[in-house]
Every structure is written in structure tokens, then in C-alpha cells.
Amino acid sequence: MTQSTRRNLRNGLLFVSPWLFGFLTLQVYPILYSLRMSFTEYSGFGDMTDIGWQNFINLFKDDLFWKSAYNTLYYTVLAVPIGVVVAIVIALAMNQKVKEVPVYRAILYLPSILPVFALSLVWVVFLNPKFGLLNRIANLAGIPTVDMLGDPTWTKFAIVLLAQLGAGGPALIFLAGLRGVPTEMLESAQIDGAGPFRRFFYITLPMITPVILYDIVLGLALGLQIFTQAYILTSGAIGGQGMAGPRNSLLFYVFYLYKTAFQYTQMGYASAMAWVLFIVSVILALSVFRWARTWVHYESE
Amino acid sequence: MHDRDPMVVRESFRHMLATKIIPRFVLVLMCLLFLFPFYQMIITSLKTTEELNTFPPTLWPHTFVWTNYSDAVKYITFFRFTLNSLILATGATIGAIFSNSLIAYGFARIQWPGRDKLFFLAVATLFIPFPVTIVALFDIFAKIHWVNTYLPLIVPAFFGQAFFIFLMRQFLMEIPREISEAARIDGSSELQTFGIVILPLLRPAIAVVAIFAAVGAWNDFLTPLLFLNNEELYPLSIGLQFYRSEHNVAYTLLMAASTLVVLPLIVLFLAFQRFFVEGVTVGSVKG
Numbered sequence: 001m002t003q004s005t006r007r008n009l010r011n012g013l014l015f016v017s018p019w020l021f022g023f024l025t026l027q028v029y030p031i032l033y034s035l036r037m038s039f040t041e042y043s044g045f046g047d048m049t050d051i052g053w054q055n056f057i058n059l060f061k062d063d064l065f066w067k068s069a070y071n072t073l074y075y076t077v078l079a080v081p082i083g084v085v086v087a088i089v090i091a092l093a094m095n096q097k098v099k100e101v102p103v104y105r106a107i108l109y110l111p112s113i114l115p116v117f118a119l120s121l122v123w124v125v126f127l128n129p130k131f132g133l134l135n136r137i138a139n140l141a142g143i144p145t146v147d148m149l150g151d152p153t154w155t156k157f158a159i160v161l162l163a164q165l166g167a168g169g170p171a172l173i174f175l176a177g178l179r180g181v182p183t184e185m186l187e188s189a190q191i192d193g194a195g196p197f198r199r200f201f202y203i204t205l206p207m208i209t210p211v212i213l214y215d216i217v218l219g220l221a222l223g224l225q226i227f228t229q230a231y232i233l234t235s236g237a238i239g240g241q242g243m244a245g246p247r248n249s250l251l252f253y254v255f256y257l258y259k260t261a262f263q264y265t266q267m268g269y270a271s272a273m274a275w276v277l278f279i280v281s282v283i284l285a286l287s288v289f290r291w292a293r294t295w296v297h298y299e300s301e
Numbered sequence: 302m303h304d305r306d307p308m309v310v311r312e313s314f315r316h317m318l319a320t321k322i323i324p325r326f327v328l329v330l331m332c333l334l335f336l337f338p339f340y341q342m343i344i345t346s347l348k349t350t351e352e353l354n355t356f357p358p359t360l361w362p363h364t365f366v367w368t369n370y371s372d373a374v375k376y377i378t379f380f381r382f383t384l385n386s387l388i389l390a391t392g393a394t395i396g397a398i399f400s401n402s403l404i405a406y407g408f409a410r411i412q413w414p415g416r417d418k419l420f421f422l423a424v425a426t427l428f429i430p431f432p433v434t435i436v437a438l439f440d441i442f443a444k445i446h447w448v449n450t451y452l453p454l455i456v457p458a459f460f461g462q463a464f465f466i467f468l469m470r471q472f473l474m475e476i477p478r479e480i481s482e483a484a485r486i487d488g489s490s491e492l493q494t495f496g497i498v499i500l501p502l503l504r505p506a507i508a509v510v511a512i513f514a515a516v517g518a519w520n521d522f523l524t525p526l527l528f529l530n531n532e533e534l535y536p537l538s539i540g541l542q543f544y545r546s547e548h549n550v551a552y553t554l555l556m557a558a559s560t561l562v563v564l565p566l567i568v569l570f571l572a573f574q575r576f577f578v579e580g581v582t583v584g585s586v587k588g
Binding site for chain 1: 321324426566
């Protein structure tokens with residue numbers, strides 16, 4: 001190692017040391033610490049009692065664990081594709097030569113930076129069967145009134161709808177992707193007689209697959225950790241206990257984890273849940289990237 | 302006009318339809334759908350409770366009850382919560398600017414063995430959901446007596462955040478290498494090069510990070526919920542829950558308060574729209 005390499009190594013490590021320190025203390029250590037906790041019974045006070053694999057065994061026999069996993073999967077499977085389609089539709093419309101696009105862009109992007117806790121509170125009013133406007137709009141279209149937050153078949157869809165208010169962010173990324181599709185390619189396809197749908201599916205769509213991958217990965221990560229919406233839409237007040245929505249239909253994984261740790265003070269059991277979430281997230285991320293190799297198109301190919 | 306080729310006329314109409322009419326229709330429809338909830342938020346915040354409970358709901362308040370706003374800020378300790386949110390946002394923003402610019406510099410502008418592997422690791426942590434660590438973090442922070450203080454909410458910002466590091470690194474990579482070389486030949490140390498030469502050029506990226514860090518802290522719900530249980534320390538995100546009790550929700554006041562919480566963000570957005578858009582799209586082009 002030459003003197004300048006050594007100096008650079010020292011400087012580089014010094015500059016990134018805040019991250020390195022945070023990574024070790026706020027990520028690696030807590031993950032290992034919760035692995036330790038997951039083999040114990042622990043209330044947060046007093047000592048941890050070793051109970052071996054018991055937490056994990058109980059977990060697989062716990063109906064609420066499966067319920068929360070099912071709810072989370074249900075929500076994610078619904079929210080991710082709908083989110084991708086809504087964002088692409090907005091981006092395609094904004095990519096046309098409509099001169100007032102900046103106005104639409106501001107209106108559509110703005111809700112995505114607003115706090116989820118405030119949007120969820122608005123949702124309580126907006127979806128209310130008595131004074132909510134959503135049902136009024138639906139009635140105009142001939143759809144009967146539905147109490148979306150009171151009917152377990154609709155609660156998750158209510159949150160999928162809420163998530164669409166965040167579509168403006170991904171739409172901007174798709175728009176940037178669409179601007180990168182060479183116009184000569186589209187024009188020559190048009191001259192060869194390809195209609196707008198063929199042009200979209202054979203040229204535009206393959207070229208924005210990297211952005212689709214990015215959006216899917218982001219959507220999966222957010223879907224797995226969904227919490228605030230469920231907390232606010234179900235608990236009437238701070239520390240509100242009881243069911244997470246009608247028939248626990250909004251008991252999402254992280255919500256159950258939170259309740260287990262901080263309302264039922266079963267820190268050991270909650271740590272086992274955290275570890276399952278950790279493993280599932282890693283496996284899911286790896287398999288999405290592997291799967292992506294079969295359909296994501298990169299320029300260099 | 303009548304002697305124009307009908308094929309051309311039809312083609313140009315179809316072109317209009319595809320590039321002007323349909324996109325406009327889609328965008329206007331989307332905007333309306335996006336605006337409805339906020340429309341409801343604002344009209345609800347101005348109604349009397351009696352009017353709120355009439356069916357069918359009125360689309361425009363009969364009388365504008367502006368006192369809902371003054372009542373809303375008295376119903377809970379609204380100003381205390383606002384001040385707390387501002388303190389948290391300021392702390393998180395200072396931390397984010399300070400740490401991420403240093404870290405990104407180390408990853409972008411110094412050549413050292415192992416750098417790219419560590420950077421890959423930093424980006425990979427984006428895929429680890431934060432809730433994986435909350436149980437352990439709570440226990441750790443409880444043991445060092447950080448629970449019920451702002452330390453768990455502000456200190457982590459001083460250790461960088463993967464997304465911000467990525468964003469600033471993208472920006473730093475585009476600054477020509479020669480600029481640093483020149484400073485180095487003049488005898489500047491790495492820290493001087495960073496502070497005197499690079500930092501001024503990094504201002505737009507710092508603005509993006511500052512805005513996203515501030516908005517992120519203002520919007521955060523889970524972290525304050527976890528680490529604070531003293532009412533006097535609550536930020537707005539938690540404080541707003543006090544309009545609701547088990548049996549009663551003060552809807553009109555709740556919507557007035559929600560409007561007040563959202564308003565600063567709208568102002569911030571309109572003032573710095575460019576930075577918001579830059580922050581969202583920075584990774585997409587190359588990522």
C-alpha cells in the first residue's frame with residue numbers, strides 16, 4: 001500500500017465514520033440484540049429468561065400472527081400493482097404536450113409529501129358513510145354507500161386508496177423515465193404502422209422497466225412496514241386497545257409487532273416477530289432482484 | 302378547408318386526441334380525485350357540528366365557523382406541539398446536512414480500497430425495514446435513559462441516512478475531479494478541500510436533503526410514538542390524536558387542526574418546488 005493509498009483509506013474512513021458508527025449501533029447491534037431477545041421471555045423490566053425456541057414455536061401456532069401476515073400480504077399484493085399502474089397513467093398523461101402540465105404536476109405531487117398521519121385523519125372523515133364525500137361521489141356513479149372502514153371486506157382497500165395519494169412521487173420518476181425514451185424510435189415505429197398501444201407495449205414499457213423495478217421494490221418495502229394508517233384508522237385515541245379494525249382486518253404485521261411489544265409488553269415474542277420480518281424482507285428483496293433479471297431491460301444489453 | 306384530404310384531417314384529429322384531449326381528461330380527473338379529500342378537510346373544518354351531522358352532507362358550509370380554528374388550537378396544547386415538531390425538525394435537519402455531506406464526500410470523492418463495497422452495503426440497508434429494529438432500540442434507549450427525551454429522534458440523524466447519502470453522492474460524482482486536484486496541489490488537506498471547495502458547490506444537494514429531512518421529521522409518527530410518552534414532549538403527529546377519545550371525535554376541530562398541520566408543507570412546497578422534484582428524480586436516471 002503506497003503512502004497516498006494509506007492516506008486516502010484513512011481519510012475515506014474518517015469521512016464515512018458517522019455512517020459506519022450509526023450502521024453498527026443503530027442497525028447491526030439492534031438486530032443482533034433482538035436475536036438474543038427472541039430466545040427469551042422479557043417484559044422490558046427485570047431479567048430476560050431463556051426459553052429457547054419457544055417464541056418461534058408459539059408464533060407459528062398464533063392465529064393473530066398468521067392473520068397479520070395474511071393482511072399484510074393482501075394489502076401489498078393489492079397496493080403495489082395498483083400503485084404502479086396509477087403512477088404510469090399519470091406519467092404518460094404528463095408526458096404529452098399539454099402546456100399546463102406544471103399545474104397538474106404540483107397538484108398531483110403535493111399530497112405525496114403530506115404526512116400520512118394527517119391524511120389518515122382526513123380519510124376518517126372522507127370515508128365516513130354519513131358525511132364523507134367519497135360515498136357521495138360513488139352514489140353519483142350509481143355505486144351504493146359502503147362503510148369502508150366498518151366493513152372488513154373493504155378496510156384494506158380503503159388504505160390502498162389512501163396510498164394512491166402518494167402516487168405523485170413515483171409518477172415523477174416514471175416521467176423522467178419516459179423522457180428518456182428516444183423519440184426517433186417511436187416515430188419510426190409509427191411510420192412502420194404501429195399504433196399507440198403497440199408502441200407503448202413494445203417500446204416505451206420495456207424502456208421504463210428499471211423504473212418499474214424501483215417502484216415495485218419501494219412499494220414492497222412500504223407495504224411490509226405499513227403501520228401508521230392502520231394505527232390511526234383503528235384506534236380511537238392514544239393507547240386505544242382492542243381490535244385492529246373490524247374483525248382485525250387492519251391488524252398488519254408491524255401493527256401486531258408494535259402491540260405485542262408495547263401494549264402486551266412481550267418484548268421477547270415481539271423480537272421473534274422482528275426477526276421473521278427481517279428474514280422475509282431479505283428473501284423478498286433478493287428474489288425480486290433475481291426475478292427482475294428476466295424482465296428488466298438495461299440499455300447496455 | 303373542404304378540399305383537405307380527409308385522411309389527413311382524421312389523422313390530425315387522432316393526433317389531437319392522443320396528445321391533447323385524452324391526457325387533459327386524465328389529468329383533470331386525477332387532480333379532482335386528489336383534491337376531493339382536501340376539499341372535504343377544509344369545508345369540514347369550517348362547519349358547525351350540527352351542519353356536519355346533517356344528511357346528505359352539505360358541499361359548502363352554510364355559515365363559515367372560523368372560530369373552529371381558534372377552538373382547535375385551544376382544545377389541545379397546539380402551540381406546544383407545534384414548537385416540539387419544529388424542534389425535532391430543526392434537529393433532524395441539522396444532523397442530516399452535517400452527516401450526509403461528510404459521508405457522501407467520503408464515498409464519492411476519495412478513492413480508497415473497500416469504498417464501493419461499503420457503499421453497496423449502505424444502499425442495501427434501505428431494504429431493511431425500520432420496524433425490524435424497534436423492539437431492540439426501545440430496550441437499548443430505555444437502558445441508557447433516552448426514552449422520553451428527543452435524543453432517539455435527533456441523534457440518529459447525525460449518523461446519516463442511506464437515501465440522503467445516495468442522493469448527495471450522485472450529485473458529488475458530477476463535480477469535475479480537476480477541481481479537487483487543483484486544491485490538493487495547492488496543499489489543501491482533504492477537510493479543507495471539502496469545506497472550502499466542494500461544500501459551496503454542494504448547496505443545491507444540501508437544500509434537497511434539508512427539505513426532505515425537515516418534512517420527514519414533521520411527518521414522522523412511529524418514532525415519536527415509540528420513544529415519547531410524556532404529553533409535553535409530543536409533536537403534532539401524536540398530539541393530533543387528542544381530538545379523539547373512545548366515544549367522541551371532534552371532527553370539525555380535527556379537520557381544522559389537520560389543515561394547520563398541512564399548511565406549512567404546502568407553503569414549503571410552493572416555495573421550493575424545484576428542490577422537491579430534484580430529490581425525487583435524482584436516483585431514477587442512473588439507478
